[in-house]
Amino acid sequence: MTTTHMADSNTQAQRILKQQDRNQRNFTLKVAGWWVVFFLFLVFLFSGVKIDLGPIHIKTITMDQEFINEWAGFISGGVPQTILISFLSIIFASILALVTAIARLSRFSPVYAAATFYTSLIRGTPLYLQIFFFFLAWPQLGFEPLPGFVAGVVALSLNYGAYMSEIFRAGISSVSKGQRESALALGMTNGQMMRRIVLPQALRFVVPPTGNEFIAMLKDSSLVSATGFVQEIMWRATKVGRANFHGLEALLIAALWYWAMTIIFSWLQSRLEQRMSRGER
Amino acid sequence: MTPIVKVTNLDKHFGQLHVLKDVSLSVEPTEVVCIIGRSGSGKSTLLRCINFLEQPTHGSIEVDGLCVDVEQARLTGEQRQVLHEIRLHTGMVFQEFNLFPHLSVIENLIEAPVTVKGLPHDQAIALAEKYLDQVGLMFKRDEFPNRLSGGQKQRVAIARALTMEPKVMLFDEPTSALDPELIGEVLEVMKQLARNGMTMLVITHEMDFARDVANRVLYMHEGEFIEEGTPARMFSDPRDPRTRQFLDRLLRQ
Numbered sequence: 001m002t003t004t005h006m007a008d009s010n011t012q013a014q015r016i017l018k019q020q021d022r023n024q025r026n027f028t029l030k031v032a033g034w035w036v037v038f039f040l041f042l043v044f045l046f047s048g049v050k051i052d053l054g055p056i057h058i059k060t061i062t063m064d065q066e067f068i069n070e071w072a073g074f075i076s077g078g079v080p081q082t083i084l085i086s087f088l089s090i091i092f093a094s095i096l097a098l099v100t101a102i103a104r105l106s107r108f109s110p111v112y113a114a115a116t117f118y119t120s121l122i123r124g125t126p127l128y129l130q131i132f133f134f135f136l137a138w139p140q141l142g143f144e145p146l147p148g149f150v151a152g153v154v155a156l157s158l159n160y161g162a163y164m165s166e167i168f169r170a171g172i173s174s175v176s177k178g179q180r181e182s183a184l185a186l187g188m189t190n191g192q193m194m195r196r197i198v199l200p201q202a203l204r205f206v207v208p209p210t211g212n213e214f215i216a217m218l219k220d221s222s223l224v225s226a227t228g229f230v231q232e233i234m235w236r237a238t239k240v241g242r243a244n245f246h247g248l249e250a251l252l253i254a255a256l257w258y259w260a261m262t263i264i265f266s267w268l269q270s271r272l273e274q275r276m277s278r279g280e281r
Numbered sequence: 282m283t284p285i286v287k288v289t290n291l292d293k294h295f296g297q298l299h300v301l302k303d304v305s306l307s308v309e310p311t312e313v314v315c316i317i318g319r320s321g322s323g324k325s326t327l328l329r330c331i332n333f334l335e336q337p338t339h340g341s342i343e344v345d346g347l348c349v350d351v352e353q354a355r356l357t358g359e360q361r362q363v364l365h366e367i368r369l370h371t372g373m374v375f376q377e378f379n380l381f382p383h384l385s386v387i388e389n390l391i392e393a394p395v396t397v398k399g400l401p402h403d404q405a406i407a408l409a410e411k412y413l414d415q416v417g418l419m420f421k422r423d424e425f426p427n428r429l430s431g432g433q434k435q436r437v438a439i440a441r442a443l444t445m446e447p448k449v450m451l452f453d454e455p456t457s458a459l460d461p462e463l464i465g466e467v468l469e470v471m472k473q474l475a476r477n478g479m480t481m482l483v484i485t486h487e488m489d490f491a492r493d494v495a496n497r498v499l500y501m502h503e504g505e506f507i508e509e510g511t512p513a514r515m516f517s518d519p520r521d522p523r524t525r526q527f528l529d530r531l532l533r534q
Binding site for chain 2: 176178179181182183184185187188189192196197200201204
């Protein structure tokens with residue numbers, strides 16, 4: 001079959017596809033335009049501008065520029081902490097999720113029960129409580145008190161691990177029975193089959209949703225600020241906001257950071273997703 | 282000659298379903314045996330019992346002198362060890378190819394020799410290239426499976442099984458998932474294999490292949506072998522009415 005022959009028989013279809021492409025591009029451009037409009041409106045709302053048009057007086061929200069100049073740097077200094085907490089937690093959570101997912105595939109009852117018990121307990125209680133548990137209740141169990149940072153990472157890891165085990169379980173079961181059977185028929189042990197055949201394929205399935213979990217974690221990491229000892233974005237914003245009675249400005253700066261990080265990491269994640277799906281399937 | 286595959290009084294139940302009923306079979310070295318029969322007659326299950334992808338309910342399986350006699354549902358550690366060795370001596374080709382999609386063709390071939398047998402990488406590559414050449418696909422060496430046609434995938438799957446240097450090859454309807462125009466190339470590779478003296482147990486609906494290559498044809502019906510013979514005799518003069526009915530329908534297509 002030659003390509004020219006294909007092209008001839010497909011010109012009509014190609015025209016339609018091209019038109020659809022154009023429509024889609026136009027729509028995307030319009031959406032982007034509206035985003036700019038909404039964003040500018042938001043900026044205007046907080047610009048402090050006063051407009052007098054005869055009988056109509058419009059007064060937008062005024063912010064204390066001096067406060068912003070003084071404290072924006074301090075609040076932004078929490079960004080590395082926020083990313084570090086989220087990054088460490090997503091790694092530990094992934095390990096926990098993998099172990100839990102494998103345990104949930106076990107037909108050995110105590111192992112299966114341990115996995116379901118853990119996920120039920122964690123999913124049945126609030127993340128906020130879990131963070132405080134490792135911070136406040138921990139010493140009462142007879143252990144050395146945990147620093148706020150450690151308590152936060154432990155709680156976030158356990159919490160996300162429980163939710164993400166479902167993703168990993170789906171990833172593992174997305175690998176077909178035929179794959180397992182041909183691995184076994186070639187003489188692999190169960191462990192070899194899992195390591196060499198099932199997990200590498202499951203991983204491709206698991207990476208994109210794990211990216212989403214990381215993005216959610218960036219924001220949930222703000223709960224760790226409640227321990228009062230972790231200098232991430234939220235802690236810094238509330239601290240200076242309260243002290244100076246400028247919660248609005250402080251929280252807006254924090255919000256912009258969370259939003260920006262979400263947009264950046266979402267973009268990275270969609271790039272990653274495209275690369276994974278282009279792989280050999 | 283001692284048989285290379287010996288199945289004795291094999292029973293297999295799936296819950297209430299009695300899939301294999303006291304089946305016995307033996308295959309001599311270099312022999313090519315074709316099993317025919319309707320879908321659901323148990324032929325696939327029998328093949329899968331030989332390398333324990335299905336565990337028989339009871340009966341014994343012997344491959345190249347390695348014997349597992351199944352008496353109860355839970356195999357002993359020693360039996361599992363033997364079972365594992367049986368798998369090392371049997372190659373299997375599936376209807377759905379089951380190539381590993383995350384590995385290139387050559388990686389598909391060396392995976393088991395390296396991981397399972399601990400063969401050094403360069404030796405495994407040499408071995409893999411030999412068999413890849415044998416199935417005529419050296420030019421696809423570094424492609425990924427999704428870039429191959431169905432026929433090419435199945436030829437790679439055959440080469441992958443051969444790279445473990447098995448004593449017997451099990452084929453579970455190797456051409457049933459293929460477009461008609463791709464069946465020929467796979468059968469050609471299988472014929473070549475038979476001519477080279479490989480012992481083969483083949484489930485197939487390709488009567489021409491059976492006629493050309495098989496030493497024996499067995500007809501399975503509802504979990505039992507009800508007739509066997511040379512392909513010439515089976516196809517021209519089936520004695521059991523059920524065999525005749527099956528062949529009539531197949532040959533009329």
